[in-house]
Each structure stands twice: as C-alpha cells, then as structure tokens.
Amino acid sequence: MGIAVLLAIIFAGIQSHPAGFTGEPPIVSLFAVKGTSYVAGMSAFLNISYTFIGQITLPSFIAEMKNPKDFPKALWAVTICEIVVFTLCGALMYHYIGTQYMIAPAFGSLQPTFKKIAFSFAIPTIVYLGSLYSSVTARFIFFRMFKDSPHRHSHTVLGWGTWIGILACTWVLAFVIAEIIPFFSDMLSLMSSLFDGWFGFIFWGMAYLAMHPPSTRWSGIGRSLETLLNYFFILLGFYVLIAGTYVSIQSIIDSYNASAVGSVFSCASNGI
Numbered sequence: 001m002g003i004a005v006l007l008a009i010i011f012a013g014i015q016s017h018p019a020g021f022t023g024e025p026p027i028v029s030l031f032a033v034k035g036t037s038y039v040a041g042m043s044a045f046l047n048i049s050y051t052f053i054g055q056i057t058l059p060s061f062i063a064e065m066k067n068p069k070d071f072p073k074a075l076w077a078v079t080i081c082e083i084v085v086f087t088l089c090g091a092l093m094y095h096y097i098g099t100q101y102m103i104a105p106a107f108g109s110l111q112p113t114f115k116k117i118a119f120s121f122a123i124p125t126i127v128y129l130g131s132l133y134s135s136v137t138a139r140f141i142f143f144r145m146f147k148d149s150p151h152r153h154s155h156t157v158l159g160w161g162t163w164i165g166i167l168a169c170t171w172v173l174a175f176v177i178a179e180i181i182p183f184f185s186d187m188l189s190l191m192s193s194l195f196d197g198w199f200g201f202i203f204w205g206m207a208y209l210a211m212h213p214p215s216t217r218w219s220g221i222g223r224s225l226e227t228l229l230n231y232f233f234i235l236l237g238f239y240v241l242i243a244g245t246y247v248s249i250q251s252i253i254d255s256y257n258a259s260a261v262g263s264v265f266s267c268a269s270n271g272i
Helices: 002-014 038-052 055-064 068-097 112-145 157-180 185-211 221-257
Strands: none
Touching: 002 068, 002 112, 038 068, 038 185, 038 221, 055 068, 055 112, 112 157, 185 221
C-alpha cells in the first residue's frame, strides 16, 4: 500500500489532467468551497474518520499479545505514521486534482493507465485487510460459540470446520454487500456513522469512566481534564452516530437523484 500511495501521488502530479476533466482548471481551496452543503461537508468528515478509526480491532489484537502492555508503543508508532502519510497523500493529490475532480477512492481520480498501475499495488493490501477484519469477526463468533469448550484451542474436526465455515460466510457476505451497494463514498460515510461513532469515541470514553469511578474522576486538574475530554468523546460519538446516519442516508438519496450511482453487480466505477 505504501508503494500504491506513493505512485498515486506521483501520478497525480505528472498526469496531464485528472480523470473526468472537463476543461475547467482544478479548484483548490484551503477551506470548503462556497456553497458546500452540510451533507457534503459531513460526508467528507465521515470519510476521513473512517480512514483513521480502526479501534474496533484493538481489543482483539491486545488479547493476542504476549505482553499487552507493549501495545501502546505500536499504537503510537502506527498512528503517527498514518497521520503523516495520509495527510501528505490527501493534500498533494487534492492540490493536483482539485475539488471538482476528486472522487473516493482517490485512485479513481487518476487517468486510466495510472489508476490501473496504482490499484495493482493496492490489491494485496485490500485482500489482507479483508482477511484481517474477517479474522476479527470470526474470532468474536468462534470464541463465544466454544467459550468453555476444548474445540476453542484444540485441533478438532468440529473446531476447524466451524472456523472455516464462519470465515467462508463472512467472505461471501462481504462480497455480496460489496456488489449490491453501487456506491463507495456514501457507503464509507454510512459505515463510519454506524460503527465509528461507537467504537471510535463512545466505547473508549465509557471505558475510561469504567476505569475511574466517580470518586477519582475529578481528583486534580489533570484527571479532571481527562474526564471532561472523555465526556466530550462520548458526546461526539453520539453526534457522529445520529447526524452522520442522517447525512449518509441523505447523501445516498442525493446521489441517486443526480444519477451518480451505477447498477448492482456491474463493473462500473462506484467512486463518487
């Protein structure tokens, strides 16, 4: 994916014009362009949030570690790297492509040849991420099916058969969902509002409150600021959940009204 991102940045700079070019010069603005609606602005925020919020997988990773206390180091490292890389990639591609030609995923804003080259390097990462999320989901189900059973940790036919069956179901279900939803950006916004509001903000704010009883939440300036911050995260999570769901649904309606959505089970680009 690092190679794919680097190529996408280079291609955005060297291509003669972005995909879908109409002759109008790319519009680049530090702030949202005039006339940007709340739906469009909030949808962009939800897309960005989906990129950075992967906390739903953290408890599963921590549970697998030999020394869970080492996890914060890895979390700091990967968070710093992704903020730097994603910020540079987004800013540079936006600079060369412009507001009116930028679509999601951003690779779709490249000319056909450049797009195919960049996507070819991204495919292995997409497959890996699919395996990652499928594994997290499968473990969640598997561990509860065999909570106190030897099938959970022993090489049994039933255990392996159940594990393979759960993985197969998740992959088939993911494929069907991916094919029957003919839009990408709005799908990311909807997933972000429904899941990232909970697992990106509310869950961790509630976890903090569970770790610190009322008698210690306001003991000192530092702890009081932490408590206020986590209450803010909880409120922000509910805002993302409620407002984000409304915005996502409205954006889907607007996309259909503008005939910007393709058909199901087709090879047409679903980037908008």
